[in-house]
Amino acid sequence: MEKIIELRGITKEFDGERVLNSVDLYIRDNEFVTLLGPSGCGKTTTLRIIGGFVTPDEGEIYFDGKKINDVPPYRRQVNTVFQKYALFPHLNVYENIAFALRLQKRPEAEISERVKKMLELVALKGFERRNATLLSGGQQQRVAIARALINNPRVLLLDEPLGALDLKLRKDMQNELKKIQKQTGIAFIYVTHDQEEALSMSDTVVVMANGVIQQIGTPTDIYNEPKNAFVADFIGESNILDGIMREDCKVYFARHLFTCVDSGFMKNEPVDVVVRPEDVDVVPTERGMLRGTVTSVTFKGVHYEIIVDIDGFKWMIQTTDFEPVGKEIGLYIEPDAIHIMKKSEFSGQFGDYSTFSDEMDELSNPVPEEE
Amino acid sequence: MRAGSLRRSVAAAPHLVWSVLFIIAPFLFILYYSFTDKDGSFSFSNIADLFTWDYLSIFLRSISFAVIATFICLLIAYPLAYALSRMKAHTQGVLIMLIMLPMWMNLLIRTYCWMNLLETNGLINTLLGTDITFLGTGGAVVLGMVYNFLPYMVLPICTVISKIDKSLLDAADDLGCSPVRTVVKVVLPLSLSGVISGITMVFVPSISTFYISQKMGGGSFDLIGDTIERQFMANTNYNMGAALSLILMIIVLISMAVMNRFGNEEGEIIA
Numbered sequence: 147m148e149k150i151i152e153l154r155g156i157t158k159e160f161d162g163e164r165v166l167n168s169v170d171l172y173i174r175d176n177e178f179v180t181l182l183g184p185s186g187c188g189k190t191t192t193l194r195i196i197g198g199f200v201t202p203d204e205g206e207i208y209f210d211g212k213k214i215n216d217v218p219p220y221r222r223q224v225n226t227v228f229q230k231y232a233l234f235p236h237l238n239v240y241e242n243i244a245f246a247l248r249l250q251k252r253p254e255a256e257i258s259e260r261v262k263k264m265l266e267l268v269a270l271k272g273f274e275r276r277n278a279t280l281l282s283g284g285q286q287q288r289v290a291i292a293r294a295l296i297n298n299p300r301v302l303l304l305d306e307p308l309g310a311l312d313l314k315l316r317k318d319m320q321n322e323l324k325k326i327q328k329q330t331g332i333a334f335i336y337v338t339h340d341q342e343e344a345l346s347m348s349d350t351v352v353v354m355a356n357g358v359i360q361q362i363g364t365p366t367d368i369y370n371e372p373k374n375a376f377v378a379d380f381i382g383e384s385n386i387l388d389g390i391m392r393e394d395c396k397v398y399f400a401r402h403l404f405t406c407v408d409s410g411f412m413k414n415e416p417v418d419v420v421v422r423p424e425d426v427d428v429v430p431t432e433r434g435m436l437r438g439t440v441t442s443v444t445f446k447g448v449h450y451e452i453i454v455d456i457d458g459f460k461w462m463i464q465t466t467d468f469e470p471v472g473k474e475i476g477l478y479i480e481p482d483a484i485h486i487m488k489k490s491e492f493s494g495q496f497g498d499y500s501t502f503s504d505e506m507d508e509l510s511n512p513v514p515e516e517e
Numbered sequence: 518m519r520a521g522s523l524r525r526s527v528a529a530a531p532h533l534v535w536s537v538l539f540i541i542a543p544f545l546f547i548l549y550y551s552f553t554d555k556d557g558s559f560s561f562s563n564i565a566d567l568f569t570w571d572y573l574s575i576f577l578r579s580i581s582f583a584v585i586a587t588f589i590c591l592l593i594a595y596p597l598a599y600a601l602s603r604m605k606a607h608t609q610g611v612l613i614m615l616i617m618l619p620m621w622m623n624l625l626i627r628t629y630c631w632m633n634l635l636e637t638n639g640l641i642n643t644l645l646g647t648d649i650t651f652l653g654t655g656g657a658v659v660l661g662m663v664y665n666f667l668p669y670m671v672l673p674i675c676t677v678i679s680k681i682d683k684s685l686l687d688a689a690d691d692l693g694c695s696p697v698r699t700v701v702k703v704v705l706p707l708s709l710s711g712v713i714s715g716i717t718m719v720f721v722p723s724i725s726t727f728y729i730s731q732k733m734g735g736g737s738f739d740l741i742g743d744t745i746e747r748q749f750m751a752n753t754n755y756n757m758g759a760a761l762s763l764i765l766m767i768i769v770l771i772s773m774a775v776m777n778r779f780g781n782e783e784g785e786i787i788a
Contacts, residue, residue, distance in 0.1 A: 220691070
């Protein structure tokens with residue numbers, strides 16, 4: 147597929163603070179790309195640069211191979227769904243959606259035809275005359291999407307569009323957005339800090355931190371083969387341990403030599419080892435590769451989340467069997483459950499689960515960034 | 518329940534006394550004088566006298582001067598308010614202070630200063646090396662009104678524009694509005710309430726002023742305010758003065774009602 151948007155070496159500073167550092171990225175036609183990262187990672191700035199609301203300090207941005215650094219937003223074939231919808235309070239639903247077409251002075255019949263089609267697409271038939279800003283959050287969201295799509299943009303930018311909706315509605319809208327993207331065949335660039343959202347909707351996920359792209363890949367790649375400790379920690383739960391690559395497919399960590407499936411490291415190279423909580427099997431102590439004591443159990447519905455202390459390192463394990471606090475259990479890890487990463491600037495920042503609590507988890511799930 | 522309502526009426530008492538003494542009572546006096554003659558007997562003659570050309574021409578002049586001054590204020594104030602609203606908070610604060618600063622000085626002093634500037638041998642003519650007659654023209658009266666009442670137009674508009682969500686401007690830009698069209702299509706309709714209060718706040722003092730027209734107009738542009746003042750002070754004809762005040766009040770009420778009506782219609786959703 148063809149590259150429709152390309153960023154090359156994009157750098158941006160606000161008040162002397164570097165929010166984007168040499169970002170290279172391309173988006174292809176028809177693609178659903180998600181920019182994922184914690185607040186302040188530069189994802190919204192990247193989106194605003196593509197939309198034309200922010201001019202990069204360095205680097206080029208191309209649209210269909212043409213440089214568009216100096217093209218203002220109103221001349222770009224890109225439309226945006228804003229974080230807080232940004233519906234015009236002085237116009238009703240119909241006029242909000244018709245806004246772009248009215249500017250182009252399209253004939254009334256065409257406008258009415260296209261608005262009707264859009265209202266059908268976002269399932270808001272019969273809402274034409276309603277006051278846009280008095281609708282529910284989910285309905286306003288749909289109006290915003292219809293308004294942005296009516297102009298047949300080549301690319302739709304979505305800035306945390308579901309951030310203000312409750313969980314149930316968010317799930318519905320995720321499916322609907324995905325459906326709309328398939329139906330229209332427009333490239334979507336979607337900004338979110340919600341990793342679940344990113345994994346379930348995207349063709350490609352771009353993980354960002356500190357103004358730098360950490361990894362670009364399919365959701366499965368990003369989850370199964372995180373490039374560094376930041377990605378591993380940000381996407382899903384993970385136990386990240388210091389390890390040493392003894393030789394190809396042999397890694398030493400937690401005072402045990404494990405067989406793994408990774409190779410291509412130097413002999414005795416220090417590495418970060420990722421083990422996902424759901425990939426660890428709980429077994430009787432005598433059969434365990436590792437042995438530890440359960441220090442906390444939380445019921446999560448589908449599974450229990452238990453914290454196991456092994457030589458002072460707190461592992462998180464997800465298991466369907468209840469294990470009481472204080473019990474000694476054994477852990478068994480299959481070779482393909484172990485993922486080896488090169489050491490990076492993030493090594494050591496994300497350790498074990500000794501300070502873990504649901505409250506902390508809430509805290510580290512950032513609120514949408516304001517810029 | 519009863520204790521609560523008692524407390525409430527006690528709290529409202531000073532306001533009530535104030536309203537009766539200084540708002541309702543004077544208004545009743547105006548009504549009384551308007552509809553009585555010099556001997557105190559009931560009469561429509563004051564009101565009837567107002568519908569002679571002498572008075573009608575004064576009313577028309579007052580209204581047209583006030584309309585012109587309000588319109589000029591709007592033309593100056595809107596772009597100024599828009600520019601102010603786009604500035605950084607600090608710069609905006611300083612500039613608004615500068616706009617308000619003349620208002621802290623007495624209206625008489627400000628008007629005298631303008632007279633000095635505009636005199637035939639005043640500063641402006643001296644600088645230009647001319648001897649143009651500014652004072653005593655209708656233009657000078659309108660200038661006085663515009664100068665004195667401009668801040669009342671700038672401030673409400675600036676407040677309303679500043680409150681418009683910036684993402685709405687981004688959205689307009691995104692959907693194809695050039696900067697000029699963003700102002701026309703989004704900023705203007707969303708700042709209409711500010712424009713309306715600005716118009717009211719300039720129109721009302723403009724139509725009732727007497728000092729500005731006397732000093733800047735050199736006495737040749739009698740407005741309603743001047744006439745009322747003369748009836749009370751020079752002619753001691755309280756009945757005529759009260760009748761004039763009553764009609765002025767009605768004109769103001771009607772124009773405010775029209776403006777509010779206009780504002781409501783425009784502010785509503787275009788259906």
